Amino acid sequence: MLRRPTPGAEFRRRLRSAAGGWACLGALAVGVAITGCRFEPPLRRPSVPSAAEYTAVPVPHRVDAGPGGVAQHLVYGGTPPDRWWRLYGSPRLDALVRRALRHSPTIDAARSQLRAARATLQAVGASFYPQVSANLGASRAKSSGASFGGRVPGSTFSLFTGDLAVSYYPDFFGINHLVYRGSRAQMNAQRYALAAARWALSGNVVDAAIGEAGARAQIDAIDAVIVAERRWVRLTEAQYRGGGTSLSSVLAQRAQLAASEAELPPLEQQLAVDRHVLAVLLGDAPSRDPGAPFTLGELALPRRIPIALPSALLRQRPDVRIAEEQMRYALAGIGIAKAQFYPLVTITGTAGASALDAGRLLDASSGVWSLGAALAQPIFAGGRLRAQKRAADAAYDGARAVYRSTVLGAFRQVADALRALEHDGAAARAQQRLEAALRTQRRLAQAGYRAGATDYGATLAAEVAYRNSRVTSARIAAARLQDTAALLVALGGDWPSDPASGHPASGVASGAGPRS
16 A cells, blocks of 8 residues: 655655755756866065165175174064064063053044954855755735636735745856955955054054153253253353453353253153153053153164075065065956956756645645756947956056065165164264263363363363263163164064964965965
8 A cells, every 4th residue: 555645745856856956956066166277476575676685885794883882683584573673672562562452542442443344254265165045934815816817706815935046156167265265365465464453563662662761861950951051151251250360161062051941842842742652552541641751771682683684574464465465456456347247157956845725835736946057148238348358457557666666665674774773883883982081081071170170161161072972872872773673674584473372474374265
C-alpha cells in the first residue's frame, strides 16, 4: 500500500529540489568567477630619484659639539624605535606623550575612521555570497467582477504567503573583487592614517616640551642679563652725576637695558603658547595646567640616531604608505570602469507557499517556487562609460603624482633635518669657544677689580657679555633637541598601526573577505 506523503514532507522535498538547483548554479558561478578577468592594470610605483644619501654633500656620521659638548652619532641603515621620544631620557616626557596618545581627540577620530573603514570592507565582502531573505505576508482583498467583464461576481478573500528568496550576482568579470580591493585599500590607508596621527602627535608633544624648556632657559638667562645691566645703568648714572662720564654713555646703557627687556615678552609669549599647545595635545582646554614646566637639564640629547636609508624610508613613513594605498584604490577604480562595459548577470530563486488559509500553507498543493537568471548588457549610454574610464585613468595619474610628491617631500624633510643637526653642531662649537672666552674675560675682570687694576664698569661689561652668551647657548641647545626630534619624526620609524593594540603597521592585514 502506497503511503501518501504528508504536506510537510512534500514541502521539504520541493525545497530540497529547488535548493539543489541553486547549489549547482552557484557552484558554476563561483567557478567562473574564480577564473574571471582582471581589468585593473598592475601597480607600478612612479620612479623617484634614487640615491644612497639624502643630501648632495654627505653629512658626517658624527656631529661634534666641541670639547665637553655632546656628540651625536648618525647610524645609517638603522630604524628609529617606535617610542623614539624615550631617547631623550626623560620619564616625564615619556609619560606626557603616552598621556597624549590616550586622550587626544585626533587619535580618537583616526580610530573611529579606521573602524568605519573596516565595517565598510566587511559590507563590501558580503557581495561574494548569495543574499537570502525570508518573507511572510498576509492580506485581505476584495475583487470586482468588472475586471472579468461582469460575468463573475466579486469576491472577498484572504491570501497568506511565505517564501525564501535568494539572489546572487556571479562575479564573472571580477567587478566584486575590484570593489573589494578598492575598499581594502581604503581601509589600509586609514590604518596608516592612524599611524600618521600618532606619529605627528608624538612629534608635536616633544617639540612643544622642548620649546617650553628652551624658552624658560632663555628667559632665565635674560633675567640675569637684565640684573647686571641695571647695576651698570645705576653705576653709569652715578658717574654722570659725579662728572665722570657723559650723558650719551648713560643713554647708551639705558638703551641696552631696554633692548634686553624687550626680548622677554616674545619669549614669554612663546612659553605661554607652548603651554597651551601641550594642554590641547593632551586633550584638555588651554586653561588646564599640563604640569610642571620642562627644563633643558632634564632632556638629554640623543647620542645615537638610527638613520634609515632612502630605499627603506618609503616603507617607514606612514604618509608614503597612505599615498601608495590611494594608488591601489585608483587602480581598482580603473578596473571597475572597464568592467562596466561587460554584462551583469543576476541569479534569483524563491521557494515557498501561497494559500487562502493560513492552515494550508504547508500543503503540497500550496507550494510555489521560481528560478531565474538575467543578463544586462550596456549597449548605448551616451558616452557615459567611456567618460567614467577616462575619469578613472585621470584619478590614477593624480594618485601617482601625489605619491611621487609625498616621497620627494619625505626625502627633503630628512635632508633638512640632517643639515640642521650638522649646522647646530657647528653653532654649538663656535658658541662654546665664545662662551669660554667670555667666561675667562669675566674672571679676569673680576680679579682685576679686586686688585684695583680694573674699574667696576669693566667688570659689569664683562658680566653682561657673558650672560648674553648664555642666552645664545640656551637657544642653540633647544635647537639641537628640536632638530633631533624633527629628524626622528621625518624618518618615520617602526610605528604600530594602532597605538592601542601595538600591532606593527608593516603587517597590515587585508581585512576579512576573499583574497584575490
